[in-house]
Amino acid sequence: MNLGSMILHKRKALGYTQQTLADKLHVSFQAVSKWENGTACPEIELLPAIAAILGTSVDALLGYRSAVVTDYEKRYQSEEYYWGIVPNSLCYEIMKLRPPVKPLKVLDMGCGEGKDAVFLAKNGYLVSAFDVSDSGLEKGKRLAEKCGTYVDFFRANILDYRLSEKFDIIFSSGVFHYITPDIRAELTENLKTHTNERGIHAINVFVEKPFIAQSPDEEVTGRYPWKSGELFMCYHDWLLRKTEEVIFDCNSGNIPHQHCMDILLAEKIK
Ligand SMILES: C[S@@+](CC[C@H](N)C(=O)[O-])C[C@H]1O[C@@H](n2cnc3c(N)ncnc32)[C@H](O)[C@@H]1O
Structure with missing residues (x-):
């Protein structure tokens, strides 16, 4: 999943509208919409806040999955x-x-x-x-x-x-x-x-x-x-x-x- 789809997926899982997420981040809902449809990317400085609000990590948002060592x-x-x-x-x-x-x-x-x-x-x-x-x-x-x-x-x-x-x-x-x-x-x-x-x-x-x-x-x-x-x-x-x-x-x-x-x-x- 790319960054936009991750944001969309996590936002929906939490039942947030684009407006709810936008309000929490102090951005416009159009900005959130652009991130999600892949026409723009959020500023790097916003990533920790986006991750915290969506209950995930910046790594996970960016699609990095740490290797899980367990047998x-x-x-x-x-x-x-x-x-x-x-x-x-x-x-x-x-x-x-x-x-x-x-x-x-x-x-x-x-x-x-x-x-x-x-x-x-x-x-x-x-x-x-x-x-x-x-x-x-x-x-x-x-x-x-x-x-x-x-x-x-x-x-x-x-x-x-x-x-x-x-x-x-x-x-x-x-x-x-x-x-x-x-x-x-x-x-x-x-x-x-x-x-x-x-x-x-x-x-x-x-x-x-x-x-x-x-x-x-x-x-x-x-x-x-x-x-x-x-x-x-x-x-x-x-x-x-x-x-x-x-x-x-x-x-x-x-x-x-x-x-x-x-x-x-x-x-x-x-
Ligand atoms: C010692 S077992 C304990 C299982 C269970 N809590 C119990 O007491 O029956 C450790 C568990 O941690 C899980 N585990 C290992 N690394 C993990 C990770 N990074 N995230 C989530 N679970 C993990 C393993 O798959 C395993 O089920």
């Missing part, structure tokens, strides 16, 4: 659920803290085969969930159908995807180590800004420790473990409901080894 696509192609279908314990903590007594919007980032997204939807939350793996998303849809519930599953890359609407709960398990250090501050700020008051972020992330050897997994490139405590610092201005660090055994690749993980449950207080 989960292959692992998810088998019939059985690679991660099982038992929800992560953080889902129960979310339910205790914010029971779905009213419609609460949840976003599961890097949802894999959808076990957590489906569990939350089944329990009354309005859930959207994304991953880069098409086979993971397909299995998530099948699981939701089987459980008689609905999740808005969509394909997105956590490196490019930025929120343009607000959520009540943002959940992510075992995914943040794909976020490169250079975009972490900007990305977490985007998530925090697009969270309603009293909203919850429930996130776990692999962290590095000098006394734990690097994972021998085949998939080491494209992973950027966080510094211990780094995730918690990103939420210094929220109420930290839970900050926990755990070390656990893993046998992936049939090589016994250990991982260290930081687990966060934080609440946005105005």
